[in-house]
Amino acid sequence: MRKPLIAANWKMYKTPAQAEEYVKAFLPLVTGHDRDEIVLCPSDTSLGVVIPAVAGSNVAVGGQNMHWAEEGAYTGETSVLMLTAIGATHIIIGHSERRQYFNETDELVNKKLATALKHKLTPIVCIGEVLAEREAGHTDEVLRKQITLALVGVTPEDAENIVVAYEPVWAIGTGKTATPEMAAEAHLLIRSEIARRLGRHVADSIRILYGGSVKPDNAIALLNQPEIDGALVGGASLDPQSFAKIIKY
Ligand code: PEP
Numbered sequence: 001m002r003k004p005l006i007a008a009n010w011k012m013y014k015t016p017a018q019a020e021e022y023v024k025a026f027l028p029l030v031t032g033h034d035r036d037e038i039v040l041c042p043s044d045t046s047l048g049v050v051i052p053a054v055a056g057s058n059v060a061v062g063g064q065n066m067h068w069a070e071e072g073a074y075t076g077e078t079s080v081l082m083l084t085a086i087g088a089t090h091i092i093i094g095h096s097e098r099r100q101y102f103n104e105t106d107e108l109v110n111k112k113l114a115t116a117l118k119h120k121l122t123p124i125v126c127i128g129e130v131l132a133e134r135e136a137g138h139t140d141e142v143l144r145k146q147i148t149l150a151l152v153g154v155t156p157e158d159a160e161n162i163v164v165a166y167e168p169v170w171a172i173g174t175g176k177t178a179t180p181e182m183a184a185e186a187h188l189l190i191r192s193e194i195a196r197r198l199g200r201h202v203a204d205s206i207r208i209l210y211g212g213s214v215k216p217d218n219a220i221a222l223l224n225q226p227e228i229d230g231a232l233v234g235g236a237s238l239d240p241q242s243f244a245k246i247i248k249y
Pocket residue numbers: 009011167171172173174175211212213214232233234235236
């Protein structure tokens with residue numbers, strides 16, 4: 001019922017030339033693959049080459065971050081109008097690296113989500129606990145709080161397009177992965193919180209991705225969990241072969 005979505009987060013890697021080369025190698029590896037929605041999220045400077053390079057294919061393109069305002073005096077930022085004008089269809093919001101290094105708060109995440117929904121960009125909203133929170137037994141509380149604050153003001157009608165990524169921060173870029181059971185448990189909790197706020201129908205249609213050191217050799221076990229509706233992949237998405245292997249788990 002929920003079409004899985006597998007997204008690549010290239011973080012601050014790849015020049016436009018490298019991004020173009022990647023797409024050339026990657027597209028033939030996923031031609032005709034329609035079981036999953038496939039999304040590449042390059043850095044802003046590569047969007048202009050990746051979007052035309054995937055045109056007409058089964059691959060969509062998203063940004064990694066954007067400002068909540070439609071335009072304004074915000075030096076160094078990218079707006080939703082700029083992203084949609086060049087054909088981006090998805091946007092990662094509240095990635096833990098943004099929260100950790102750029103002081104992105106739940107309030108900002110909520111504002112960005114509202115902007116994305118208004119402009120019909122599919123938001124991939126990232127939430128997840130840090131190691132100390134998991135070890136202290138606070139994971140459920142942290143996830144409930146993050147999803148609740150992200151969804152403030154969101155109506156059930158708007159919410160169906162939202163994609164949530166559960167990314168335990170201790171698993172991102174560390175080679176440590178949540179076990180499939182741990183991830184499924186977190187996804188169930190997130191879905192039940194969404195149901196409480198927006199209704200069961202909405203909760204059942206929202207895709208919840210797992211992210212955190214997904215690799216070709218652990219993708220099957222994670223993605224076979226019925227609660228896991230896809231993956232947000234960082235490091236292992238930088239190589240076209242490895243990302244294609246994850247997609248074809
Ligand atoms: C990410 O960047 O969202 C991510 C999950 O990274 P990695 O796959 O490298 O852990």
